[in-house]
Amino acid sequence: MQHDDIAKKYSQSMENVLLILHELQKNNSQNYLTEEDLIWAANYLNVTYSQIYGLTTYYTLFSLKPRGRHIIRVCRSPVCQMIGSGRIFDQIKRILNVNIGETTPDGMFTLEPTECIGQCDRAPCLSVDDSIYGGVKPSGIEDIFKIYKKIE
Amino acid sequence: MIAECRIATKNVGLINPESIDDYLASGGYEALKKALQQTPEEIVFAIAKSGLRGRGGAGFSSGMKIKFTSEATCQLLECMRFIVCNADEGEPGTFKDRIIMEGNPHLYIEGMIIAAYAVSAEKGYIYIRGEYTKSIEMTRMALAQARARGFLGSDILKSGYSLDIELKIGAGSYLCGEELTLLESLEGKRGYPRIKPPYPAEKGLFGLPTLINNVETLAHIPAIITHGVDWYTHLGSKKSPGTKIFTLSGDVALPGYVEVEMGVTLRELIDQFGGGVSSGKKFKAALLGGAAGTFVPESYLDVRMDYDTLKAKDAVLGSGAVIVMATDKSILEMLNSILRFFQHESCGKCVPCRVGTQQLLILLEQIIAARRDRKNAFSEILRHSEIMAKTSLCPLGQSPILAIKSALAHFSHELFFEMR
Numbered sequence: 094m095q096h097d098d099i100a101k102k103y104s105q106s107m108e109n110v111l112l113i114l115h116e117l118q119k120n121n122s123q124n125y126l127t128e129e130d131l132i133w134a135a136n137y138l139n140v141t142y143s144q145i146y147g148l149t150t151y152y153t154l155f156s157l158k159p160r161g162r163h164i165i166r167v168c169r170s171p172v173c174q175m176i177g178s179g180r181i182f183d184q185i186k187r188i189l190n191v192n193i194g195e196t197t198p199d200g201m202f203t204l205e206p207t208e209c210i211g212q213c214d215r216a217p218c219l220s221v222d223d224s225i226y227g228g229v230k231p232s233g234i235e236d237i238f239k240i241y242k243k244i245e
Numbered sequence: 246m247i248a249e250c251r252i253a254t255k256n257v258g259l260i261n262p263e264s265i266d267d268y269l270a271s272g273g274y275e276a277l278k279k280a281l282q283q284t285p286e287e288i289v290f291a292i293a294k295s296g297l298r299g300r301g302g303a304g305f306s307s308g309m310k311i312k313f314t315s316e317a318t319c320q321l322l323e324c325m326r327f328i329v330c331n332a333d334e335g336e337p338g339t340f341k342d343r344i345i346m347e348g349n350p351h352l353y354i355e356g357m358i359i360a361a362y363a364v365s366a367e368k369g370y371i372y373i374r375g376e377y378t379k380s381i382e383m384t385r386m387a388l389a390q391a392r393a394r395g396f397l398g399s400d401i402l403k404s405g406y407s408l409d410i411e412l413k414i415g416a417g418s419y420l421c422g423e424e425l426t427l428l429e430s431l432e433g434k435r436g437y438p439r440i441k442p443p444y445p446a447e448k449g450l451f452g453l454p455t456l457i458n459n460v461e462t463l464a465h466i467p468a469i470i471t472h473g474v475d476w477y478t479h480l481g482s483k484k485s486p487g488t489k490i491f492t493l494s495g496d497v498a499l500p501g502y503v504e505v506e507m508g509v510t511l512r513e514l515i516d517q518f519g520g521g522v523s524s525g526k527k528f529k530a531a532l533l534g535g536a537a538g539t540f541v542p543e544s545y546l547d548v549r550m551d552y553d554t555l556k557a558k559d560a561v562l563g564s565g566a567v568i569v570m571a572t573d574k575s576i577l578e579m580l581n582s583i584l585r586f587f588q589h590e591s592c593g594k595c596v597p598c599r600v601g602t603q604q605l606l607i608l609l610e611q612i613i614a615a616r617r618d619r620k621n622a623f624s625e626i627l628r629h630s631e632i633m634a635k636t637s638l639c640p641l642g643q644s645p646i647l648a649i650k651s652a653l654a655h656f657s658h659e660l661f662f663e664m665r
Binding site for chain 2: 106107108109110111112114115138147148151152153154155169170171172174175176207208209210211212213214215216220223
Protein backbone atom coordinates (compact mmCIF):
# COMPACT_ATOMS: atom_id res chain seq x y z
CA MET A 94 0.00 0.00 0.00
CA GLN A 95 1.32 3.39 -0.95
CA HIS A 96 1.10 6.50 1.17
CA ASP A 97 -1.87 7.71 -0.86
CA ASP A 98 -3.79 4.53 -0.14
CA ILE A 99 -3.12 4.88 3.56
CA ALA A 100 -4.37 8.46 3.41
CA LYS A 101 -7.57 7.23 1.80
CA LYS A 102 -8.08 4.62 4.50
CA TYR A 103 -7.41 6.71 7.61
CA SER A 104 -8.54 10.23 8.39
CA GLN A 105 -6.03 12.89 9.44
CA SER A 106 -6.52 12.37 13.14
CA MET A 107 -3.97 11.39 15.78
CA GLU A 108 -6.35 8.71 17.01
CA ASN A 109 -5.34 6.78 13.87
CA VAL A 110 -1.61 7.15 14.36
CA LEU A 111 -0.91 3.63 15.60
CA LEU A 112 -2.98 2.11 12.80
CA ILE A 113 -1.10 4.23 10.27
CA LEU A 114 2.29 3.27 11.68
CA HIS A 115 1.31 -0.42 11.67
CA GLU A 116 0.29 -0.07 8.04
CA LEU A 117 3.50 1.73 7.04
CA GLN A 118 5.63 -0.88 8.74
CA LYS A 119 3.73 -3.76 7.17
CA ASN A 120 4.37 -2.27 3.74
CA ASN A 121 8.09 -2.28 4.22
CA SER A 122 9.78 -5.46 3.08
CA GLN A 123 12.30 -5.09 5.89
CA ASN A 124 9.60 -4.70 8.56
CA TYR A 125 10.60 -1.28 9.79
CA LEU A 126 9.63 2.37 9.68
CA THR A 127 11.88 4.52 7.52
CA GLU A 128 12.76 8.13 8.13
CA GLU A 129 10.62 8.93 5.12
CA ASP A 130 7.64 7.11 6.67
CA LEU A 131 7.92 9.13 9.87
CA ILE A 132 8.14 12.40 7.97
CA TRP A 133 5.16 11.45 5.85
CA ALA A 134 3.10 10.46 8.94
CA ALA A 135 4.02 13.70 10.73
CA ASN A 136 3.01 15.78 7.72
CA TYR A 137 -0.16 13.83 7.13
CA LEU A 138 -1.26 14.06 10.75
CA ASN A 139 -0.03 17.62 11.08
CA VAL A 140 2.16 16.96 14.11
CA THR A 141 5.86 17.30 14.70
CA TYR A 142 8.36 14.68 13.59
CA SER A 143 9.42 14.24 17.21
CA GLN A 144 5.90 13.27 18.22
CA ILE A 145 5.89 10.43 15.71
CA TYR A 146 9.45 9.43 16.57
CA GLY A 147 8.49 9.37 20.26
CA LEU A 148 5.71 6.92 19.55
CA THR A 149 7.89 4.55 17.58
CA THR A 150 10.43 4.34 20.38
CA TYR A 151 7.77 3.73 23.03
CA TYR A 152 5.76 0.96 21.38
CA THR A 153 7.77 -2.24 21.07
CA LEU A 154 6.10 -3.55 17.92
CA PHE A 155 7.68 -0.76 15.88
CA SER A 156 11.25 -0.78 14.68
CA LEU A 157 13.39 2.01 13.31
CA LYS A 158 16.01 -0.43 12.10
CA PRO A 159 15.71 -2.81 9.16
CA ARG A 160 14.65 -6.28 10.19
CA GLY A 161 14.19 -9.64 8.55
CA ARG A 162 11.29 -10.61 6.36
CA HIS A 163 9.96 -12.73 9.22
CA ILE A 164 10.00 -11.69 12.86
CA ILE A 165 10.41 -14.46 15.40
CA ARG A 166 9.19 -13.46 18.84
CA VAL A 167 9.88 -15.76 21.75
CA CYS A 168 7.91 -15.19 24.94
CA ARG A 169 10.11 -14.65 27.98
CA SER A 170 7.40 -13.78 30.49
CA PRO A 171 7.08 -15.72 33.76
CA VAL A 172 5.04 -18.75 32.61
CA CYS A 173 7.01 -19.42 29.42
CA GLN A 174 10.26 -18.80 31.21
CA MET A 175 9.33 -21.27 33.94
CA ILE A 176 8.46 -23.93 31.38
CA GLY A 177 11.65 -23.36 29.41
CA SER A 178 11.76 -20.45 26.99
CA GLY A 179 15.47 -20.13 27.78
CA ARG A 180 16.14 -23.39 25.95
CA ILE A 181 14.05 -22.14 23.01
CA PHE A 182 16.14 -18.97 22.77
CA ASP A 183 19.36 -21.01 22.93
CA GLN A 184 18.25 -23.36 20.20
CA ILE A 185 17.17 -20.55 17.86
CA LYS A 186 20.42 -18.70 18.44
CA ARG A 187 22.28 -21.88 17.57
CA ILE A 188 20.26 -22.70 14.46
CA LEU A 189 20.20 -19.18 13.01
CA ASN A 190 23.52 -18.06 14.47
CA VAL A 191 22.05 -14.76 15.67
CA ASN A 192 21.66 -13.08 19.02
CA ILE A 193 18.50 -11.47 20.36
CA GLY A 194 17.68 -8.44 18.24
CA GLU A 195 19.77 -9.58 15.29
CA THR A 196 18.81 -10.52 11.75
CA THR A 197 20.16 -13.46 9.79
CA PRO A 198 22.63 -12.43 7.02
CA ASP A 199 20.17 -13.56 4.31
CA GLY A 200 17.62 -11.08 5.72
CA MET A 201 15.11 -13.79 6.41
CA PHE A 202 14.62 -13.90 10.18
CA THR A 203 14.95 -11.47 13.09
CA LEU A 204 14.93 -12.87 16.62
CA GLU A 205 13.15 -10.79 19.23
CA PRO A 206 11.92 -11.38 22.76
CA THR A 207 8.31 -10.61 23.62
CA GLU A 208 6.39 -10.27 26.85
CA CYS A 209 3.36 -12.48 27.50
CA ILE A 210 1.27 -13.03 24.36
CA GLY A 211 -1.50 -14.88 26.17
CA GLN A 212 -0.65 -18.43 25.15
CA CYS A 213 0.27 -19.54 28.66
CA ASP A 214 -1.68 -22.78 28.37
CA ARG A 215 0.68 -23.76 25.54
CA ALA A 216 3.95 -22.60 27.06
CA PRO A 217 6.61 -22.12 25.94
CA CYS A 218 5.36 -20.26 22.91
CA LEU A 219 6.72 -18.17 20.09
CA SER A 220 5.30 -16.32 17.16
CA VAL A 221 6.57 -15.93 13.61
CA ASP A 222 4.89 -12.86 12.11
CA ASP A 223 1.16 -13.39 12.83
CA SER A 224 1.35 -17.14 13.44
CA ILE A 225 1.61 -18.51 16.95
CA TYR A 226 3.31 -21.77 17.89
CA GLY A 227 2.66 -23.23 21.33
CA GLY A 228 4.18 -26.09 23.29
CA VAL A 229 7.40 -25.59 21.38
CA LYS A 230 10.26 -28.01 21.97
CA PRO A 231 13.85 -27.14 21.03
CA SER A 232 13.85 -30.15 18.71
CA GLY A 233 10.81 -28.83 16.84
CA ILE A 234 12.12 -25.40 15.97
CA GLU A 235 13.79 -26.33 12.69
CA ASP A 236 10.50 -27.68 11.41
CA ILE A 237 8.83 -24.32 12.12
CA PHE A 238 11.54 -22.44 10.23
CA LYS A 239 11.25 -24.85 7.30
CA ILE A 240 7.67 -23.65 6.74
CA TYR A 241 8.97 -20.15 6.06
CA LYS A 242 11.92 -21.27 3.97
CA LYS A 243 9.50 -23.29 1.85
CA ILE A 244 7.23 -20.29 1.25
CA GLU A 245 10.14 -18.35 -0.12
CA MET B 246 -17.99 -31.63 42.48
CA ILE B 247 -18.18 -28.10 41.23
CA ALA B 248 -19.68 -27.48 37.82
CA GLU B 249 -18.60 -25.16 35.06
CA CYS B 250 -20.88 -22.15 34.75
CA ARG B 251 -20.43 -20.35 31.48
CA ILE B 252 -21.57 -16.74 31.17
CA ALA B 253 -18.66 -14.85 29.59
CA THR B 254 -17.44 -17.95 27.77
CA LYS B 255 -20.95 -19.03 26.79
CA ASN B 256 -20.92 -20.97 23.52
CA VAL B 257 -17.16 -20.59 23.10
CA GLY B 258 -16.11 -23.62 21.10
CA LEU B 259 -19.73 -24.47 20.32
CA ILE B 260 -20.63 -21.85 17.75
CA ASN B 261 -18.82 -20.48 14.74
CA PRO B 262 -17.34 -17.14 15.87
CA GLU B 263 -17.33 -15.92 12.29
CA SER B 264 -21.09 -16.27 11.90
CA ILE B 265 -23.57 -13.78 13.29
CA ASP B 266 -26.34 -16.21 12.32
CA ASP B 267 -24.93 -18.78 14.71
CA TYR B 268 -24.86 -16.16 17.40
CA LEU B 269 -28.43 -15.10 16.68
CA ALA B 270 -29.59 -18.72 16.68
CA SER B 271 -28.13 -19.12 20.16
CA GLY B 272 -30.23 -16.23 21.44
CA GLY B 273 -27.75 -13.52 20.52
CA TYR B 274 -28.74 -9.85 20.56
CA GLU B 275 -31.99 -10.73 22.40
CA ALA B 276 -30.60 -8.99 25.49
CA LEU B 277 -29.95 -5.87 23.41
CA LYS B 278 -33.53 -5.90 22.13
CA LYS B 279 -34.78 -6.24 25.70
CA ALA B 280 -32.46 -3.50 26.95
CA LEU B 281 -33.53 -1.02 24.29
CA GLN B 282 -37.13 -1.37 25.47
CA GLN B 283 -36.05 -0.13 28.90
CA THR B 284 -34.74 3.28 29.89
CA PRO B 285 -30.98 3.80 30.27
CA GLU B 286 -31.61 4.44 33.98
CA GLU B 287 -33.17 1.01 34.36
CA ILE B 288 -30.10 -0.63 32.82
CA VAL B 289 -27.77 1.35 35.10
CA PHE B 290 -29.90 0.28 38.06
CA ALA B 291 -29.86 -3.39 37.01
CA ILE B 292 -26.09 -3.49 36.56
CA ALA B 293 -25.56 -1.71 39.88
CA LYS B 294 -27.91 -4.11 41.65
CA SER B 295 -26.28 -7.17 40.08
CA GLY B 296 -23.11 -6.41 42.03
CA LEU B 297 -20.98 -7.01 38.92
CA ARG B 298 -17.33 -6.14 39.51
CA GLY B 299 -14.68 -5.30 36.92
CA ARG B 300 -13.03 -8.47 35.69
CA GLY B 301 -9.86 -6.74 34.51
CA GLY B 302 -8.14 -7.22 37.83
CA ALA B 303 -9.07 -4.41 40.20
CA GLY B 304 -12.57 -5.68 40.91
CA PHE B 305 -14.10 -2.23 41.12
CA SER B 306 -17.89 -2.07 41.10
CA SER B 307 -19.09 -1.93 37.49
CA GLY B 308 -22.37 -0.47 38.70
CA MET B 309 -20.62 2.50 40.28
CA LYS B 310 -18.57 3.07 37.14
CA ILE B 311 -21.60 3.03 34.89
CA LYS B 312 -23.59 5.20 37.32
CA PHE B 313 -20.84 7.82 37.59
CA THR B 314 -20.43 7.95 33.81
CA SER B 315 -24.16 8.29 33.17
CA GLU B 316 -24.39 11.08 35.74
CA ALA B 317 -21.28 12.98 34.63
CA THR B 318 -22.06 16.56 33.84
CA CYS B 319 -21.30 17.70 30.35
CA GLN B 320 -18.60 20.25 29.99
CA LEU B 321 -19.14 21.19 26.41
CA LEU B 322 -22.25 22.35 24.68
CA GLU B 323 -22.77 19.04 22.99
CA CYS B 324 -23.02 16.29 25.53
CA MET B 325 -20.75 13.59 24.17
CA ARG B 326 -19.85 10.43 26.02
CA PHE B 327 -17.61 7.54 25.06
CA ILE B 328 -17.50 3.87 25.80
CA VAL B 329 -14.19 2.05 25.59
CA CYS B 330 -13.55 -1.66 25.76
CA ASN B 331 -10.21 -2.56 27.26
CA ALA B 332 -9.00 -5.56 25.26
CA ASP B 333 -5.32 -4.91 25.88
CA GLU B 334 -4.81 -8.12 27.81
CA GLY B 335 -1.16 -8.44 28.74
CA GLU B 336 -0.93 -9.75 32.27
CA PRO B 337 1.35 -12.81 32.27
CA GLY B 338 -0.66 -15.98 32.79
CA THR B 339 -3.87 -14.35 31.55
CA PHE B 340 -5.70 -15.18 28.32
CA LYS B 341 -9.37 -14.99 29.28
CA ASP B 342 -10.27 -12.05 27.03
CA ARG B 343 -8.59 -13.74 24.09
CA ILE B 344 -10.84 -16.79 24.61
CA ILE B 345 -13.95 -14.59 24.43
CA MET B 346 -12.76 -12.51 21.46
CA GLU B 347 -11.65 -15.53 19.46
CA GLY B 348 -14.53 -17.79 20.42
CA ASN B 349 -17.64 -15.63 20.65
CA PRO B 350 -16.90 -12.00 19.78
CA HIS B 351 -20.53 -10.91 19.41
CA LEU B 352 -21.16 -11.59 23.10
CA TYR B 353 -18.89 -8.87 24.41
CA ILE B 354 -19.87 -6.51 21.61
CA GLU B 355 -23.53 -6.97 22.57
CA GLY B 356 -22.63 -6.24 26.21
CA MET B 357 -20.74 -3.17 25.07
CA ILE B 358 -23.72 -1.82 23.10
CA ILE B 359 -26.00 -2.31 26.11
CA ALA B 360 -23.51 -0.56 28.43
CA ALA B 361 -23.14 2.24 25.88
CA TYR B 362 -26.91 2.69 25.77
CA ALA B 363 -27.01 2.84 29.59
CA VAL B 364 -24.60 5.79 29.66
CA SER B 365 -25.90 7.28 26.38
CA ALA B 366 -22.52 7.02 24.67
CA GLU B 367 -22.45 7.98 21.01
CA LYS B 368 -19.13 6.51 20.11
CA GLY B 369 -17.26 3.42 21.18
CA TYR B 370 -13.73 2.13 20.83
CA ILE B 371 -12.34 -1.35 21.26
CA TYR B 372 -8.61 -1.31 21.94
CA ILE B 373 -6.99 -4.69 21.27
CA ARG B 374 -3.30 -5.34 21.70
CA GLY B 375 -1.41 -5.66 18.43
CA GLU B 376 -0.16 -9.16 19.18
CA TYR B 377 -3.72 -10.58 19.33
CA THR B 378 -4.14 -10.95 15.56
CA LYS B 379 -6.90 -13.57 15.77
CA SER B 380 -8.90 -11.50 18.28
CA ILE B 381 -8.52 -8.48 16.02
CA GLU B 382 -9.71 -10.42 13.00
CA MET B 383 -12.74 -11.90 14.82
CA THR B 384 -13.74 -8.57 16.35
CA ARG B 385 -13.39 -6.72 13.06
CA MET B 386 -15.62 -9.29 11.38
CA ALA B 387 -18.19 -9.22 14.18
CA LEU B 388 -18.39 -5.41 14.16
CA ALA B 389 -19.02 -5.37 10.41
CA GLN B 390 -21.72 -8.02 10.74
CA ALA B 391 -23.39 -6.21 13.64
CA ARG B 392 -23.38 -3.00 11.60
CA ALA B 393 -24.89 -4.77 8.59
CA ARG B 394 -27.71 -6.19 10.72
CA GLY B 395 -28.55 -2.89 12.38
CA PHE B 396 -27.20 -3.68 15.85
CA LEU B 397 -24.73 -0.84 15.41
CA GLY B 398 -25.00 2.44 13.54
CA SER B 399 -27.76 4.98 13.56
CA ASP B 400 -31.16 4.29 15.07
CA ILE B 401 -30.30 0.81 16.38
CA LEU B 402 -33.30 -1.53 15.97
CA LYS B 403 -35.49 1.54 15.49
CA SER B 404 -34.97 2.59 19.09
CA GLY B 405 -33.74 6.05 18.22
CA TYR B 406 -30.39 5.26 19.84
CA SER B 407 -27.24 5.46 17.70
CA LEU B 408 -23.77 4.13 18.33
CA ASP B 409 -20.78 3.17 16.31
CA ILE B 410 -17.77 1.24 17.53
CA GLU B 411 -14.31 1.61 16.08
CA LEU B 412 -11.50 -0.88 16.43
CA LYS B 413 -8.06 0.36 17.48
CA ILE B 414 -4.89 -1.68 17.66
CA GLY B 415 -2.16 -1.39 20.28
CA ALA B 416 1.50 -1.68 19.47
CA GLY B 417 3.20 -3.56 22.28
CA SER B 418 2.86 -2.03 25.72
CA TYR B 419 1.70 -3.84 28.86
CA LEU B 420 0.99 -0.53 30.54
CA CYS B 421 -1.67 0.41 27.99
CA GLY B 422 -3.89 -2.16 29.73
CA GLU B 423 -4.17 0.35 32.58
CA GLU B 424 -7.33 2.29 31.83
CA LEU B 425 -6.06 5.85 31.85
CA THR B 426 -2.93 4.88 29.94
CA LEU B 427 -5.11 3.15 27.38
CA LEU B 428 -7.02 6.39 26.87
CA GLU B 429 -3.75 8.24 26.27
CA SER B 430 -2.80 5.64 23.68
CA LEU B 431 -6.21 5.93 22.02
CA GLU B 432 -5.59 9.64 21.69
CA GLY B 433 -2.41 8.86 19.77
CA LYS B 434 0.13 9.47 22.50
CA ARG B 435 2.85 7.48 24.22
CA GLY B 436 1.37 5.17 26.83
CA TYR B 437 1.98 7.26 29.92
CA PRO B 438 -0.49 7.01 32.82
CA ARG B 439 -2.52 10.02 33.88
CA ILE B 440 -2.80 11.32 37.39
CA LYS B 441 -6.13 10.35 38.91
CA PRO B 442 -8.56 11.73 39.87
CA PRO B 443 -10.19 12.80 37.62
CA TYR B 444 -11.42 9.32 36.76
CA PRO B 445 -12.54 8.41 33.23
CA ALA B 446 -16.21 8.68 34.26
CA GLU B 447 -15.63 12.36 34.68
CA LYS B 448 -12.78 13.18 32.30
CA GLY B 449 -11.87 10.31 30.03
CA LEU B 450 -11.15 10.07 26.34
CA PHE B 451 -10.50 13.53 24.85
CA GLY B 452 -11.49 14.97 28.25
CA LEU B 453 -15.05 13.70 28.01
CA PRO B 454 -16.98 11.29 30.26
CA THR B 455 -15.96 7.74 29.35
CA LEU B 456 -17.04 4.32 30.48
CA ILE B 457 -14.17 1.89 30.20
CA ASN B 458 -14.66 -1.82 30.83
CA ASN B 459 -12.75 -5.02 30.31
CA VAL B 460 -13.88 -7.60 27.71
CA GLU B 461 -14.89 -10.18 30.33
CA THR B 462 -16.90 -7.61 32.30
CA LEU B 463 -18.87 -6.58 29.21
CA ALA B 464 -19.51 -10.23 28.33
CA HIS B 465 -21.49 -10.58 31.59
CA ILE B 466 -23.97 -7.83 30.76
CA PRO B 467 -26.19 -9.63 28.20
CA ALA B 468 -26.85 -12.46 30.67
CA ILE B 469 -27.72 -10.02 33.47
CA ILE B 470 -30.26 -8.32 31.21
CA THR B 471 -31.68 -11.59 29.90
CA HIS B 472 -31.93 -13.57 33.13
CA GLY B 473 -32.33 -10.74 35.59
CA VAL B 474 -30.48 -9.45 38.60
CA ASP B 475 -31.81 -12.07 41.05
CA TRP B 476 -30.49 -14.89 38.92
CA TYR B 477 -27.07 -13.26 38.74
CA THR B 478 -26.71 -12.42 42.43
CA HIS B 479 -27.43 -16.03 43.34
CA LEU B 480 -24.26 -17.03 41.54
CA GLY B 481 -20.87 -16.74 43.18
CA SER B 482 -20.35 -15.24 46.61
CA LYS B 483 -22.20 -12.40 48.26
CA LYS B 484 -19.72 -9.62 47.61
CA SER B 485 -18.33 -11.12 44.39
CA PRO B 486 -21.40 -12.33 42.54
CA GLY B 487 -21.33 -14.14 39.24
CA THR B 488 -18.69 -16.22 37.61
CA LYS B 489 -15.02 -15.78 36.80
CA ILE B 490 -12.80 -17.17 34.10
CA PHE B 491 -9.67 -18.68 35.56
CA THR B 492 -6.71 -19.37 33.32
CA LEU B 493 -4.58 -22.28 34.51
CA SER B 494 -0.98 -22.55 33.43
CA GLY B 495 2.36 -23.87 34.60
CA ASP B 496 2.64 -27.25 36.32
CA VAL B 497 -0.87 -28.58 35.79
CA ALA B 498 -1.69 -31.65 33.75
CA LEU B 499 -4.30 -29.83 31.66
CA PRO B 500 -3.57 -26.12 31.30
CA GLY B 501 -6.42 -24.01 29.94
CA TYR B 502 -9.35 -21.90 30.99
CA VAL B 503 -12.46 -22.58 33.03
CA GLU B 504 -15.37 -20.38 34.01
CA VAL B 505 -16.89 -21.17 37.39
CA GLU B 506 -18.78 -19.38 40.12
CA MET B 507 -16.74 -17.04 42.28
CA GLY B 508 -15.69 -18.70 45.50
CA VAL B 509 -14.16 -21.82 43.95
CA THR B 510 -11.09 -23.08 45.78
CA LEU B 511 -7.62 -23.38 44.32
CA ARG B 512 -7.71 -27.12 45.00
CA GLU B 513 -10.90 -27.52 42.99
CA LEU B 514 -9.42 -25.54 40.11
CA ILE B 515 -6.21 -27.55 40.01
CA ASP B 516 -7.57 -31.04 40.71
CA GLN B 517 -10.90 -30.93 38.98
CA PHE B 518 -10.24 -28.72 35.98
CA GLY B 519 -6.47 -28.74 35.68
CA GLY B 520 -6.21 -32.52 36.00
CA GLY B 521 -4.01 -32.13 39.07
CA VAL B 522 -0.39 -31.08 39.32
CA SER B 523 1.71 -32.34 36.36
CA SER B 524 2.44 -36.05 36.60
CA GLY B 525 4.86 -37.09 39.29
CA LYS B 526 5.12 -33.60 40.73
CA LYS B 527 3.97 -32.03 43.97
CA PHE B 528 2.32 -28.65 44.46
CA LYS B 529 4.54 -25.96 45.88
CA ALA B 530 2.96 -22.59 45.11
CA ALA B 531 0.57 -20.77 42.84
CA LEU B 532 1.04 -17.29 41.54
CA LEU B 533 -2.43 -15.75 41.52
CA GLY B 534 -3.19 -12.78 39.28
CA GLY B 535 -0.04 -12.89 37.13
CA ALA B 536 3.06 -10.74 37.54
CA ALA B 537 1.00 -8.12 39.36
CA GLY B 538 -0.17 -10.89 41.68
CA THR B 539 0.67 -12.85 44.80
CA PHE B 540 2.34 -16.17 45.59
CA VAL B 541 0.26 -18.51 47.73
CA PRO B 542 1.47 -21.73 49.40
CA GLU B 543 -0.23 -25.08 50.00
CA SER B 544 -2.17 -23.76 52.99
CA TYR B 545 -4.23 -21.61 50.59
CA LEU B 546 -5.54 -24.55 48.57
CA ASP B 547 -8.92 -24.44 50.29
CA VAL B 548 -9.37 -20.68 50.47
CA ARG B 549 -12.39 -19.41 48.54
CA MET B 550 -11.26 -17.53 45.46
CA ASP B 551 -13.15 -14.26 45.34
CA TYR B 552 -11.98 -10.65 45.59
CA ASP B 553 -12.59 -10.10 49.30
CA THR B 554 -11.76 -13.51 50.78
CA LEU B 555 -8.36 -13.48 49.06
CA LYS B 556 -7.75 -9.86 49.99
CA ALA B 557 -8.41 -10.64 53.65
CA LYS B 558 -5.63 -13.23 53.38
CA ASP B 559 -3.18 -10.82 51.72
CA ALA B 560 -3.60 -12.38 48.30
CA VAL B 561 -5.27 -11.15 45.12
CA LEU B 562 -7.65 -12.62 42.58
CA GLY B 563 -6.51 -10.13 39.94
CA SER B 564 -7.20 -11.15 36.37
CA GLY B 565 -7.90 -14.76 37.30
CA ALA B 566 -4.48 -16.08 36.30
CA VAL B 567 -3.44 -19.19 38.22
CA ILE B 568 0.18 -20.12 37.57
CA VAL B 569 0.95 -23.40 39.31
CA MET B 570 4.47 -24.15 40.45
CA ALA B 571 5.58 -27.65 41.45
CA THR B 572 8.28 -28.34 44.03
CA ASP B 573 10.96 -28.47 41.33
CA LYS B 574 10.40 -24.80 40.47
CA SER B 575 12.22 -21.93 42.15
CA ILE B 576 10.45 -18.99 43.78
CA LEU B 577 13.63 -16.96 43.40
CA GLU B 578 13.75 -17.53 39.64
CA MET B 579 10.06 -16.72 39.31
CA LEU B 580 10.56 -13.51 41.27
CA ASN B 581 13.46 -12.67 39.00
CA SER B 582 11.27 -13.17 35.96
CA ILE B 583 8.53 -10.96 37.46
CA LEU B 584 10.91 -8.14 38.37
CA ARG B 585 12.55 -8.26 34.94
CA PHE B 586 9.08 -8.00 33.42
CA PHE B 587 8.23 -4.88 35.44
CA GLN B 588 11.60 -3.32 34.70
CA HIS B 589 10.97 -3.81 30.99
CA GLU B 590 7.40 -2.50 31.08
CA SER B 591 7.91 0.54 33.30
CA CYS B 592 7.10 3.53 31.11
CA GLY B 593 9.56 5.89 32.78
CA LYS B 594 7.15 8.70 33.47
CA CYS B 595 7.51 8.72 37.25
CA VAL B 596 10.82 8.38 39.07
CA PRO B 597 9.93 5.84 41.77
CA CYS B 598 8.86 3.27 39.20
CA ARG B 599 11.53 3.99 36.61
CA VAL B 600 14.38 3.82 39.10
CA GLY B 601 12.68 1.42 41.49
CA THR B 602 11.99 -1.37 39.02
CA GLN B 603 15.66 -1.25 37.99
CA GLN B 604 16.90 -1.27 41.56
CA LEU B 605 14.72 -4.25 42.46
CA LEU B 606 16.14 -6.23 39.57
CA ILE B 607 19.74 -5.27 40.35
CA LEU B 608 19.32 -6.32 43.97
CA LEU B 609 17.77 -9.65 43.05
CA GLU B 610 20.49 -10.34 40.51
CA GLN B 611 23.08 -9.65 43.19
CA ILE B 612 21.38 -12.23 45.39
CA ILE B 613 21.36 -14.79 42.58
CA ALA B 614 25.02 -14.13 41.87
CA ALA B 615 25.67 -14.65 45.61
CA ARG B 616 27.21 -11.24 45.93
CA ARG B 617 24.95 -10.10 48.75
CA ASP B 618 23.77 -11.27 52.12
CA ARG B 619 20.32 -12.52 51.25
CA LYS B 620 18.38 -11.39 54.31
CA ASN B 621 19.88 -7.97 54.09
CA ALA B 622 19.24 -7.61 50.36
CA PHE B 623 15.66 -8.82 50.67
CA SER B 624 14.90 -6.27 53.36
CA GLU B 625 16.21 -3.64 50.97
CA ILE B 626 14.06 -5.04 48.16
CA LEU B 627 11.02 -4.92 50.41
CA ARG B 628 11.75 -1.35 51.46
CA HIS B 629 12.15 -0.22 47.84
CA SER B 630 8.91 -1.89 46.82
CA GLU B 631 7.08 -0.23 49.73
CA ILE B 632 8.31 3.19 48.68
CA MET B 633 7.28 2.45 45.09
CA ALA B 634 3.81 1.34 46.20
CA LYS B 635 3.32 4.60 48.06
CA THR B 636 4.75 6.99 45.51
CA SER B 637 4.24 5.56 42.02
CA LEU B 638 1.68 7.13 39.73
CA CYS B 639 -0.01 4.03 38.42
CA PRO B 640 -0.60 0.38 39.28
CA LEU B 641 2.63 -0.78 37.59
CA GLY B 642 4.93 0.73 40.20
CA GLN B 643 2.49 -0.26 42.91
CA SER B 644 2.51 -3.92 41.91
CA PRO B 645 5.98 -5.42 42.52
CA ILE B 646 5.34 -5.30 46.27
CA LEU B 647 2.59 -7.91 45.87
CA ALA B 648 4.86 -10.66 44.60
CA ILE B 649 7.78 -9.62 46.84
CA LYS B 650 5.78 -9.45 50.05
CA SER B 651 3.89 -12.68 49.44
CA ALA B 652 7.07 -14.54 48.49
CA LEU B 653 8.74 -13.36 51.69
CA ALA B 654 5.66 -14.18 53.78
CA HIS B 655 5.36 -17.76 52.60
CA PHE B 656 8.72 -18.80 51.20
CA SER B 657 11.29 -16.92 53.26
CA HIS B 658 13.18 -20.07 54.14
CA GLU B 659 13.73 -20.89 50.48
CA LEU B 660 14.57 -17.29 49.60
CA PHE B 661 17.07 -16.91 52.43
CA PHE B 662 18.73 -20.30 52.58
CA GLU B 663 18.18 -22.48 49.53
CA MET B 664 20.61 -22.42 46.67
CA ARG B 665 18.44 -21.88 43.62
